[in-house]
Amino acid sequence: MNTKPSVRLYGNDHSPWVQAIMMGLHQKQMDYERRTVPPLEAFKKWGPMMPAASIDGEPWFLESKDILHRLGYAPVTDDEMFAIRRAWSGVMHRTDYWPRFWGEFSLASDPNPAFVPRFLNNFLRAFTILYFFLLIRFGVITRGYGDPERHGDAFMEWEQRFASMPGRFLAGDEPDSTDLLLFGIVQCHCSIPVPTLFALQSDPRLSRTRQWIGEMQRHFADYPSLYSNIYFAPHALGPAYAKGLDQFAFWLGAIASIALLPITVPVVAYFIYQNQTLRGT
Numbered sequence: 001m002n003t004k005p006s007v008r009l010y011g012n013d014h015s016p017w018v019q020a021i022m023m024g025l026h027q028k029q030m031d032y033e034r035r036t037v038p039p040l041e042a043f044k045k046w047g048p049m050m051p052a053a054s055i056d057g058e059p060w061f062l063e064s065k066d067i068l069h070r071l072g073y074a075p076v077t078d079d080e081m082f083a084i085r086r087a088w089s090g091v092m093h094r095t096d097y098w099p100r101f102w103g104e105f106s107l108a109s110d111p112n113p114a115f116v117p118r119f120l121n122n123f124l125r126a127f128t129i130l131y132f133f134l135l136i137r138f139g140v141i142t143r144g145y146g147d148p149e150r151h152g153d154a155f156m157e158w159e160q161r162f163a164s165m166p167g168r169f170l171a172g173d174e175p176d177s178t179d180l181l182l183f184g185i186v187q188c189h190c191s192i193p194v195p196t197l198f199a200l201q202s203d204p205r206l207s208r209t210r211q212w213i214g215e216m217q218r219h220f221a222d223y224p225s226l227y228s229n230i231y232f233a234p235h236a237l238g239p240a241y242a243k244g245l246d247q248f249a250f251w252l253g254a255i256a257s258i259a260l261l262p263i264t265v266p267v268v269a270y271f272i273y274q275n276q277t278l279r280g281t
């Protein structure tokens, strides 16, 4: 009897929280269906907020740590979650070079195997990217994400934790929630390079962090969505690029989302305001 749950996941692989869940599913060899356009049920409540998951046909729900827990991973305390979020500092720099921001997202295709729904999803997901662009660009989530004195500071508390790990990973011999979430942050920093990435590569204070990244990469060697493979040893290929027509669909969607600014901006503003309390947890 197959006791593995059936999992549907909404989210983009640039998101640290989505990456944590994708890696968690991969580690447990669970099949799942991922989409990059929010299902209507989730969109009506939370707009483009990701990740959202639906397990065994139950209602969609948010919160990476809760989703991981439902998948069988350890609970994460609020303090731990805040420490993980502190490592996200630098995220505001994702939009410093806006053509790169849009360009990198154009390459991260919807994964639907069928051409027509994938084309449609790539078109529609551009609207969610406009949302994230405006969210970051206009500093609505700047609180708590200002630059530290040195970008490497973002990982100093973890560097100390890596010194007293019980095994190759924070959780011991196999990654658990905290490893997955923190490694998700690393993937985010690498998906559109921000100054924190350069600190991770070269700050002399972060040698244990680099060693842990290497161990995680070795552990996830057959997982196809590691942006960090390009920047850290052992080097390997990064995620595959979207096919030409998928990129085309995305750019069409980007143009449409901008042409429809009088509609998209109020919707974006509504959800940016409405999701304020969901952001920090």
Ligand SMILES: N[C@@H](CCC(=O)N[C@@H](CS)C(=O)NCC(=O)O)C(=O)O
Binding pocket: 014, 015, 016, 017, 048, 049, 050, 051, 062, 063, 064, 065, 135, 271, 272, 275, 278, 279, 280, 281
């Ligand atoms: N507490 C949530 C945070 C998720 C989150 O911040 N997701 C970002 C994308 S990386 C998002 O969708 N933000 C939309 C918003 O803040 O409105 C979790 O851990 O799942």
